[in-house]
Amino acid sequence: NAGVTQTPKFRVLKTGQSMTLLCAQDMNHEYMYWYRQDPGMGLRLIHYSVGEGTTAKGEVPDGYNVSRLKKQNFLLGLESAAPSQTSVYFCASSRLAGETQYFGPGTRLLVL
Amino acid sequence: EDQVTQSPEALRLQEGESSSLNCSYTVSGLRGLFWYRQDPGKGPEFLFTLYSAGEEKEKERLKATLTKKESFLHITAPKPEDSATYLCAVQAITDSWGKLQFGAGTQVVVTP
Numbered sequence: 001n002a003g004v005t006q007t008p009k010f011r012v013l014k015t016g017q018s019m020t021l022l023c024a025q026d027m028n029h030e031y032m033y034w035y036r037q038d039p040g041m042g043l044r045l046i047h048y049s050v051g052e053g054t055t056a057k058g059e060v061p062d063g064y065n066v067s068r069l070k071k072q073n074f075l076l077g078l079e080s081a082a083p084s085q086t087s088v089y090f091c092a093s094s095r096l097a098g099e100t101q102y103f104g105p106g107t108r109l110l111v112l
Numbered sequence: 113e114d115q116v117t118q119s120p121e122a123l124r125l126q127e128g129e130s131s132s133l134n135c136s137y138t139v140s141g142l143r144g145l146f147w148y149r150q151d152p153g154k155g156p157e158f159l160f161t162l163y164s165a166g167e168e169k170e171k172e173r174l175k176a177t178l179t180k181k182e183s184f185l186h187i188t189a190p191k192p193e194d195s196a197t198y199l200c201a202v203q204a205i206t207d208s209w210g211k212l213q214f215g216a217g218t219q220v221v222v223t224p
Binding site: 004031033035040042043044045050056090094096097098099100102103106 | 146148207209215217
């Protein structure tokens with residue numbers, strides 16, 4: 001099992017450009033989460049999904065959109081990137097709420 | 113509002129020098145407290161889950177304990193390979209979606 005994978009590993013964007021980050025899990029987990037990690041601030045939840053076709057906002061959702069068309073995939077979109085979105089993005093999944101979340105390797109995003 | 117504070121921010125240890133990391137939390141009813149290890153450039157790796165005060169879990173040189181207001185991660189006779197950032201997160205019993213509130217982490221460096 002690959003667990004949780006993320007694509008791409010690293011990306012540089014110009015302000016105003018758009019992109020989609022892909023998260024895939026092969027553990028048949030229901031719950032999936034997108035976090036961002038910034039120095040000194042810990043991991044903050046952006047959006048999450050409790051099943052195929054169902055998404056919800058987390059702590060810092062502004063500027064991001066998500067979709068979960070297939071159970072194994074959770075996409076994070078930036079429609080118009082801003083320098084404040086420079087961060088490391090992590091995806092996680094869990095079988096059920098309250099169970100351990102397993103994290104992917106991260107996507108490092110730099111917005112110029 | 114749920115809050116997690118980890119201390120110290122950074123810890124430098126000599127190989128074999130035991131120490132403890134602190135995770136203080138405020139949550140409206142604790143469902144679970146999670147410890148993760150994160151190596152530079154990698155995603156968080158799950159270590160332990162603690163559910164109730166008095167509970168302890170061990171793995172190699174690491175031992176996690178839980179009280180009603182804080183958790184400790186004890187590192188006994190650390191080795192250089194224990195160098196990492198250790199993250200603590202809480203899950204509230206009132207949350208149905210498994211959301212985690214993370215602390216900012218403690219960066220541990222173990223020198224030979």
